[in-house]
Amino acid sequence: MILGAAVRVFARQGFHTCRVSDIADEAGVAYGLVYHYFPSKEAILDTLFLERWDVMLTAIADADAASAPPREKLRAVASFILDSYRHDPELMKVIIVEVTRAANTFGRTHLGKIREAYGGIARIVKRAQEDGQFRGDVDASFAAQAFYGLVEQVLTTWIFEDAPVSPTEIERVKAEVVQMICGGLEASASAPAPSTPATSHLLE
Amino acid sequence: MILGAAVRVFARQGFHTCRVSDIADEAGVAYGLVYHYFPSKEAILDTLFLERWDVMLTAIADADAASAPPREKLRAVASFILDSYRHDPELMKVIIVEVTRAANTFGRTHLGKIREAYGGIARIVKRAQEDGQFRGDVDASFAAQAFYGLVEQVLTTWIFEDAPVSPTEIERVKAEVVQMICGGLEASASAPAPSTPATSHLLE
Amino acid sequence: MILGAAVRVFARQGFHTCRVSDIADEAGVAYGLVYHYFPSKEAILDTLFLERWDVMLTAIADADAASAPPREKLRAVASFILDSYRHDPELMKVIIVEVTRAANTFGRTHLGKIREAYGGIARIVKRAQEDGQFRGDVDASFAAQAFYGLVEQVLTTWIFEDAPVSPTEIERVKAEVVQMICGGLEASASAPAPSTPATSHLLE
Amino acid sequence: MILGAAVRVFARQGFHTCRVSDIADEAGVAYGLVYHYFPSKEAILDTLFLERWDVMLTAIADADAASAPPREKLRAVASFILDSYRHDPELMKVIIVEVTRAANTFGRTHLGKIREAYGGIARIVKRAQEDGQFRGDVDASFAAQAFYGLVEQVLTTWIFEDAPVSPTEIERVKAEVVQMICGGLEASASAPAPSTPATSHLLE
DNA sequence: CATGAATGAGACTTCATTCAT
DNA sequence: TATGAATGAAGTCTCATTCAT
Numbered sequence: 001m002i003l004g005a006a007v008r009v010f011a012r013q014g015f016h017t018c019r020v021s022d023i024a025d026e027a028g029v030a031y032g033l034v035y036h037y038f039p040s041k042e043a044i045l046d047t048l049f050l051e052r053w054d055v056m057l058t059a060i061a062d063a064d065a066a067s068a069p070p071r072e073k074l075r076a077v078a079s080f081i082l083d084s085y086r087h088d089p090e091l092m093k094v095i096i097v098e099v100t101r102a103a104n105t106f107g108r109t110h111l112g113k114i115r116e117a118y119g120g121i122a123r124i125v126k127r128a129q130e131d132g133q134f135r136g137d138v139d140a141s142f143a144a145q146a147f148y149g150l151v152e153q154v155l156t157t158w159i160f161e162d163a164p165v166s167p168t169e170i171e172r173v174k175a176e177v178v179q180m181i182c183g184g185l186e187a188s189a190s191a192p193a194p195s196t197p198a199t200s201h202l203l204e
Numbered sequence: 205m206i207l208g209a210a211v212r213v214f215a216r217q218g219f220h221t222c223r224v225s226d227i228a229d230e231a232g233v234a235y236g237l238v239y240h241y242f243p244s245k246e247a248i249l250d251t252l253f254l255e256r257w258d259v260m261l262t263a264i265a266d267a268d269a270a271s272a273p274p275r276e277k278l279r280a281v282a283s284f285i286l287d288s289y290r291h292d293p294e295l296m297k298v299i300i301v302e303v304t305r306a307a308n309t310f311g312r313t314h315l316g317k318i319r320e321a322y323g324g325i326a327r328i329v330k331r332a333q334e335d336g337q338f339r340g341d342v343d344a345s346f347a348a349q350a351f352y353g354l355v356e357q358v359l360t361t362w363i364f365e366d367a368p369v370s371p372t373e374i375e376r377v378k379a380e381v382v383q384m385i386c387g388g389l390e391a392s393a394s395a396p397a398p399s400t401p402a403t404s405h406l407l408e
Numbered sequence: 409m410i411l412g413a414a415v416r417v418f419a420r421q422g423f424h425t426c427r428v429s430d431i432a433d434e435a436g437v438a439y440g441l442v443y444h445y446f447p448s449k450e451a452i453l454d455t456l457f458l459e460r461w462d463v464m465l466t467a468i469a470d471a472d473a474a475s476a477p478p479r480e481k482l483r484a485v486a487s488f489i490l491d492s493y494r495h496d497p498e499l500m501k502v503i504i505v506e507v508t509r510a511a512n513t514f515g516r517t518h519l520g521k522i523r524e525a526y527g528g529i530a531r532i533v534k535r536a537q538e539d540g541q542f543r544g545d546v547d548a549s550f551a552a553q554a555f556y557g558l559v560e561q562v563l564t565t566w567i568f569e570d571a572p573v574s575p576t577e578i579e580r581v582k583a584e585v586v587q588m589i590c591g592g593l594e595a596s597a598s599a600p601a602p603s604t605p606a607t608s609h610l611l612e
Numbered sequence: 613m614i615l616g617a618a619v620r621v622f623a624r625q626g627f628h629t630c631r632v633s634d635i636a637d638e639a640g641v642a643y644g645l646v647y648h649y650f651p652s653k654e655a656i657l658d659t660l661f662l663e664r665w666d667v668m669l670t671a672i673a674d675a676d677a678a679s680a681p682p683r684e685k686l687r688a689v690a691s692f693i694l695d696s697y698r699h700d701p702e703l704m705k706v707i708i709v710e711v712t713r714a715a716n717t718f719g720r721t722h723l724g725k726i727r728e729a730y731g732g733i734a735r736i737v738k739r740a741q742e743d744g745q746f747r748g749d750v751d752a753s754f755a756a757q758a759f760y761g762l763v764e765q766v767l768t769t770w771i772f773e774d775a776p777v778s779p780t781e782i783e784r785v786k787a788e789v790v791q792m793i794c795g796g797l798e799a800s801a802s803a804p805a806p807s808t809p810a811t812s813h814l815l816e
Numbered sequence: 817c818a819t820g821a822a823t824g825a826g827a828c829t830t831c832a833t834t835c836a837t
Numbered sequence: 838t839a840t841g842a843a844t845g846a847a848g849t850c851t852c853a854t855t856c857a858t
Contacts, residue, residue, distance in 0.1 A: 014308030016220040101305040104218030153353025422716030509713040512626030557765025
């Protein structure tokens with residue numbers, strides 16, 4: 001399947017460094033066939049991103065809609081993203097490296113979609129602030145950036161390490177992310193709360 | 205000056221999308237001259253990155269060496285990076301977009317240098333944990349990722365917005381970053397402490 | 409019908425600029441079917457041309473065979489060609505633009521057929537010269553070129569204008585063509601003779 | 613020289629059938645160099661056409677401006693075009709086959725320029741009609757089409773024959789063209805007038 | 817130092833044609 | 838008949854890099 005091959009090739013070589021024929025080779029087809037299904041190399045990446053990102057937007061919305069403490073909502077989002085990485089690290093690498101951080105190319109193209117994710121997380125924070133569960137003196141958008149930035153930084157580190165990440169580590173990081181964002185670093189800060197395991201992720 | 209022109213062009217068009225002649229045009233010289241000073245297009249970006257990154261590594265080391273509470277140390281680092289952005293947003297954009305997040309190309313080349321920065325921040329955290337000022341149940345490397353990830357996320361957002369950032373906003377964000385990382389989001393967490401203004405940044 | 413679709417597409421986009429799939433789309437069939445009826449894209453144009461051109465050769469021969477004054481014979485030929493344009497301007501456009509003037513491609517392939525037309529017209533002139541009705545000091549082949557060149561120039565102009573031509577204008581041009589070729593431009597030359605309407609054309 | 617090579621290649625193979633590398637090979641340079649001077653293959657043909665066509669427009673205007681009988685003016689125009697063919701048949705072939713008759717591609721692009729030529733010839737006719745030297749019952753534009761169509765038909769025939777044309781034949785044709793257009797075919801029509809040799813042509 | 821003509825590998829993309837269904 | 842997935846040769850164009858001047 002061409003999309004699958006594209007994910008592997010984009011992840012391995014990067015969008016700009018790979019050729020369309022690399023994708024075709026990886027898929028075991030003639031490269032003309034790639035153009036039978038996609039109008040251009042860029043369209044392949046667009047398709048990959050949009051398909052998966054929309055699932056994530058839904059996951060964020062679902063997390064927000066749940067009747068759970070904010071810690072749990074954020075945990076659900078982190079869980080979703082990290083599980084997505086666990087199930088298809090190559091796709092997540094492509095999305096992060098080639099899209100969400102590519103300010104001059106695809107990032108600009110998909111800026112609206114990317115901001116939707118930030119906005120969804122910010123909404124979770126805002127609601128928690130209104131309920132008095134999160135302190136009100138932090139800008140909700142800023143908090144969303146902290147949360148998302150941390151998760152993407154973790155993924156970026158794994159991406160650079162290029163080594164498989166164990167389920168155990170994934171679970172530990174989920175807890176750490178939530179605790180970090182909610183409780184902060186300082187000794188006087190709140191202690192971590194027990195967590196519920198997440199049940200869905202980006203690529204089930 | 206060719207390096208300055210390269211910064212502007214890389215920032216505006218991206219490394220892969222610009223041509224060597226674009227840099228030469230921006231610098232007002234013939235493109236052959238670029239090869240008088242640099243062996244290749246890649247070498248220009250390498251030079252840009254290495255020159256500036258080393259200054260940052262020094263700034264992190266300096267912050268760690270100071271006898272100040274960890275909050276202040278982290279604030280100094282955040283301050284340095286954010287002031288660097290304020291003084292040369294184009295260079296910071298290039299470094300972030302084209303190097304530190306470019307897992308398949310320059311990011312891999314400069315992985316060692318990039319990790320040094322994480323390590324420096326982690327050292328600050330570790331020391332604070334040993335002193336009992338930061339809780340010990342958080343992995344110091346993880347905390348460093350949270351801190352650095354947040355700062356880079358803020359910069360990435362500004363980069364995408366492509367709008368000038370006011371000194372006031374920069375200062376506000378410095379405080380928010382430290383408070384976010386140290387105090388966390390929850391209502392029971394510690395209140396923000398007063399801050400000291402930073403005195404140096406990446407591009408003085 | 410595929411030939412009809414091909415005419416429209418060749419006329420609209422040109423032979424080299426259209427794709428076989430454009431023809432299939434226009435015909436409302438899958439493009440594989442085109443190859444069921446024609447061995448190649450070129451063969452479609454060959455077929456279009458040959459089918460129609462042979463009708464014209466017959467028309468020229470018929471005109472010559474008639475017992476009529478040379479003016480009438482030439483008028484019959486002009487009439488045939490111009491009426492052909494009126495009834496299917498797209499087909500005539502394709503024949504002229506893609507074949508009779510395409511010296512490097514189809515024009516060369518069908519050179520023999522094209523010359524037959526010139527020869528037929530020249531024969532009409534020659535006979536008129538032998539009868540003393542046309543002056544003898546003009547090369548018959550040259551006269552045929554003048555005649556045919558004028559008609560094709562008129563059609564080319566209409567083709568470029570891409571506007572429908574009224575029956576009235578067609579009739580006027582028929583008279584003008586004959587008068588121009590037979591009487592010339594000069595004031596002392598012979599006056600136009602009344603004309604008989606033509607009864608057949610290339611595409612009845 | 614690249615333009616010269618392009619003329620030869622376009623003439624030999626046709627615009628659509630040749631590759632840019634054929635032009636480069638013919639010119640004895642790397643094909644990248646072609647793109648150093650021209651932005652595209654099309655631009656080469658545009659340049660070829662426009663450079664030469666403007667010379668012809670000037671020649672037509674000059675002929676019209678001269679104080680000579682209309683026969684002489686038309687003879688000057690025919691002379692110019694036919695001499696142009698004699699001096700660079702390949703260029704004239706390219707202009708006629710690939711531009712002035714290419715209704716779907718370059719002909720459309722340069723329609724304005726092409727019509728200027730028709731207009732210039734029509735102006736000569738119109739003036740002669742006003743002077744009473746040409747009969748007034750012929751549309752001047754139509755007469756221009758007859759004249760130009762005849763000349764292009766002669767050139768097209770030579771182009772298809774692909775054989776060198778002798779100076780003698782060229783001269784004979786000049787006289788025949790003028791006589792044909794001015795005197796017509798019929799026996800009662802005016803006799804040919806003696807002609808003056810032309811002194812310039814498209815490619816001196 | 818400085819120029820820009822020249823090179824040519826390499827990328828994307830097109831599309832006529834084949835063929836299994 | 839009819840479809841459209843699949844092929845791959847071929848073509849245009851880009852651009853990093855070299856080098857004579």
